[in-house]
Amino acid sequence: MFRRRTALLVHPALDDDALHATLTELRPTPQLHGLGAGSSRPLWQPVADLLRDTGRDWDRRWHRMSVLANHLPPAVCERWIGERPDDGDALALWSCVRCVRRAAADGWTAVRDAERACLRAAEVCPEDPTPWLALLGLMHSLAVPPRDAVPVWTEAVTRAPWHRGAYHRLLSYLSPRGHGSVADMMDFARQGAARAPHGSPLALLPVAARVELVAHRQRQTSLGADSHWNEPLAGAEIESALTDWFHTAAAPHAEAVADLNILAFALVRAHRPSDTAPVFRRIGRRMTPHPWALLPEPERTFLYWRDREGGRPGR
Incomplete structure (x- = not known):
């Protein structure tokens, strides 16, 4: 039973093979001082190549930047920004790194430095929502009230109107587990889904918000958290996600794997086996920790439902 867990592909890059390859190439070794030694190629060149190839796909650019900021060896970005201080890609990634790795103990100096990094990147890359x-x-991270954060979010979606990452980032902000309320979160999710074009992954926003609601209720009390999936409105939200996104011919987006896992989780909790199977087949082995971590033994639970609903991959 336990050996089956190794068949899962749980990775922050999701199904982005190019991103995964870059992270693997730059993975720290026991000889950190030798990282990049003996090569005429700059240490940061694989990252520069990856981001150059990403182009103006703002959705994938944000996915790649956020993963790189969390998982790159610090020396890579430090050397890149040191050697190319005016490079737009370097500045955008540096802004992500500074915001992610700013420790609370670093104080307001680190906060101001991170803020300046974002504004500098936004100045050099005026069309990019990433900074x-x-x-x-x-x-x-600083618990700034949502009313002060919304204008910053607006700057991002002005540049990329249906940016999946932007909507999910504000959803998290408005969550009761963040700095908002249930009403704020659900209203934002429903309005975003209603306005999004057909085929947009934003059709899943109300389902993602309901997962947040369940997580919030579960943190307060384990009793009755799953009752939210039995509400008629929950069924309508799931149906819209299936009709307006999953069953469309829309091209896969950068974080489609994450959305598929949210949808599969919701379908399992709502007891809709006929709809669950095709979602699990599309997921295959690519489980994401969220939202399965809300259940006991996440990997074992994922495998149980995937195999039970006929979603086991054929290879």
Whole structure:
């Protein structure tokens, strides 16, 4: 039973093979001082190549930047920004790194440095929503009230109107587990889904918000948290996610794997086996910790439901 867990692919890069390859190439070794030694190629060149190839796909750019900021060896970005201080990609990534790795113990000097990094990147890359989303993350970590954070979010979606990452970042901000309320979160999710174009992954926003609601209720008390999936409105939200996103011919987006896991989780909790199977088949082995970590033994639970609903991959 336990050996089956190794078949899962649980990785922050999701199904982005190019991002995964870059992280693997730059993975720290026991000889950290030798990272990049013996090569005429700059240490940061694989990251620069990856971001150059990403182009203006703002959705994938944000996914790649946020994963890189959390998982790159610190020396890589430090050397890149040191050697190319005016490089737009380097500045955008540096803004993400500074916001992610700013420790609370570092005080307001680190906060101001992170803020300046975001604003500098936004100045050099005026069309890129990434620096604004990095700044929004910084504000989240500082518990800035949502009314002051929304203008920053607006800067991001002005540049990329249906940016999946931007909407999910503000959803997290407005969550009762963040700095908002149930009413604020659900209203934002429903309005975003209603306005999004057909085929947009934002159709899943109300389902993602309901997962947040369950997590919030579960943190307060384990009793009755799952009753939210039995409400008629929950069924309508799931149906809209299936009709307006899952069953459309929309091209996969950068974090489609994460959305598929949210949808599969909701379908399992709502007891909709006929709809669950095709979602699990599309997921295959790519489980994400969220939202399965809300259940006991997440990996074992995921495998149980995937195999029970006929979603086991054929390879």
